[in-house]
Amino acid sequence: MNPIKILVAAKRVVDYSVRVRLKPDHSGVVTDGVKMSVNPFDEIALEEALRIRERGEVSEVVVATVGPHEAESQIRSLLAMGADRAIHIEASREIGPLEVAHVLHHLVREIEPGLVILGKQAIDDDCGQTGPMLAALWGRPQATFVSKLTLAGGRAQAVREVDHGLETVEIDLPAVITTDLRLNTPRFIKMPDIMKARQKPLEKRPFDGFGFTLPRLEVESYLPPPEREAGLRVESVSELVTRLHDRGVL
């Protein structure tokens, strides 16, 4: 098989260890001073691309992100992890999955990758739409929620985590893969690689330059989940049964 290029898409999100809080006016979550990170599923996507490259099946791993100016620090950490080059589409507002899919489609036509790997979802909005939308726009096969990936003879065999267990699919390349948690464990970044990453090409383009006029979701308000009501302590099994009866559960 001729070596292919892999495009990895990544998003800057509020770090998973942070307890997210709503802004007092409910217009979004508080990000002041909050730790931001690469979406963990996207790190898994890059790790997978790097492992494929280490097996010699890949000529180049390109990582792309659509996000604010500050996302540069996340992109740099992906370069330090091992991506060959990066494209940062700078946007000054929140960009939805459909818009990101269109951006990626544009990059796909330019880069002509054999594989696009993305996280199955971003841990901030949990949409899980960008990968499938890209596959549809591109008109290529997709395997989502992938926990094992094997490439051979221009095809990809992917094990998918589905509700009833594991499902194995075979698809033709080029294709879109979205990653599940168990696909791999991303490597630690090494200090010398952080320095090397400063020399790697990072191309910036304005999102507005694409001139998309796409339908967008407008968020009216964010609300916290309702607070759980206090529990009730019962003295005996018979009291438990009575209480359950009273509530119409039994």
Place this chain on the structure above:
Amino acid sequence: MADTDSLRYDVLIIGAGPAGLACALTLKREKPELSVAVLEKAASLGAHSLSGAVIEPRFVDQLLPGWRDDPLDIQVPVTRDRFAYLGYEHSYRLPTPPQMHNAGNWIVSLGALVRRLGAAAEALGVEIFPGFSAVQPLWDGAGALAGVRVGDLGRTRDGAEGPNFSPGVEVRAGVTVLAEGCRGSLSKILIRHFGLDQGRSPQTYALGLKELWQLPPGRTVPGTVLHTVGWPLPSDLYGGGFVYHLDRDRLAVGFVVGLDYGDPDFSPFEVFQQFKHHPSLVGLFEGGEILSAGARSLIEGGYPALPTLEMPGGLLVGDAAGTLNVPKIKGVHMALGSGIQAAEHLARTGSPQGFDQCFRQSDMGRELWRVRNIRPGFRTGLWAGLANAAFETVTGGRAPWTLSNAHDWKSLRPRGAVKGKAPRCRPRTLPPPDRLAFVDQAALHHEENQPVHLRIADTTLCVSECRARFGNPCTRFCPAGVYEIVTDGSGPRLQVNAANCVHCKACDIKDPFEQITWVPPDGGSGPNYANL
């Protein structure tokens, strides 16, 4: 250089706090040709930074011209100073001590300030490495400090190399600047190795806890600064509370308590929570929400305990050295100032030699000298301490004596030996209900399967002598609930919940057998404070 396991810089700075970044920034301004790197154990800049923080702005003006016009996430000018003595029921306004006047000062988030300093330093070419901790000194042939070894990543609980193991590199440098902050683990090793504290008073510390609150609209008076003494502390204990009113209905509240206390049953966490329930304060918090919370230790020994600030190949700056001004209850300006001064000294002479004298003869050194007797005066209790502080302030520190501190780990008395009535407690209604809920607000990240970073020399001591004499004070002085005595089949044993650790170092300081050693966990572990 990147192909080997060793990196090399002209100056290596350990710790991206105010002292380290002020030093890095100034070095690059004075001598752009120097290569300067900063190692930081937190996952991102400012994530381990916690302070009140009411700061004197003079050094910020020097380091970040124009910062006032481009506000940090938290940046409010002080408009009103209040100092109060709290009884159980009432609050009595006291005259604000002269050192605690805050006209012209600013309330900021130290984390936000650190991020801004870091960005300015990076723009000048300083290489900052968050997520990497320095674990070991490196020596040159002549026995001078020659850099540090960075901690390994990906070891498993038993110390074996895990599947993602990544060995720590050696970072070598002409000069290594220790800017680790209070009770820095590497600074501790180096102070001992070079005997930098020989002939000085023992060092003394405090523990500070802080919460950042979002309150219902209209309750705050932005710029108001309140400091309190008295309830809920017994009068023989040094410490007090603070309440800083910020903008956008935000409020910072905290409590600082001297770690020289004697009663092993004392709980700094409980005292902080009680403080919020004082009748004059509780109404502020009701219905509000905690945005972030954490704890740190403070270095309070001042001039009598200040170690020699230079060693062959290295320097100590900021809280790693112990430059905090206790009567002002401020350390940030001293940290920034000592970092700047270290950089100027290195740029001028190229060597650590002479820095100690240079610092002591500077305005900052004289500032510390004048107030040297104030903190030790509180060893005899609040009122004697205040009287002594008044005397020292009036005489400007010209008394012919220098008072000494004692070791905090020696100050615990056997359980029941501390007489005197404990202050009354109030029923608690405000969050957090317990220490687990408290550390939940610190956004901790800690890979559970790494080696335990709280090294205890002999855990049998915990369930024998320590239990009998002190009733395991570690289960109370730790603000994060790291230490627990659990009883299972084989009887009581110490359980260390290392993943709860907020890196405050109280255990390393206060353990009465001096047998807990705090070492850095995997780089990037620990709290992720948001604007503390």
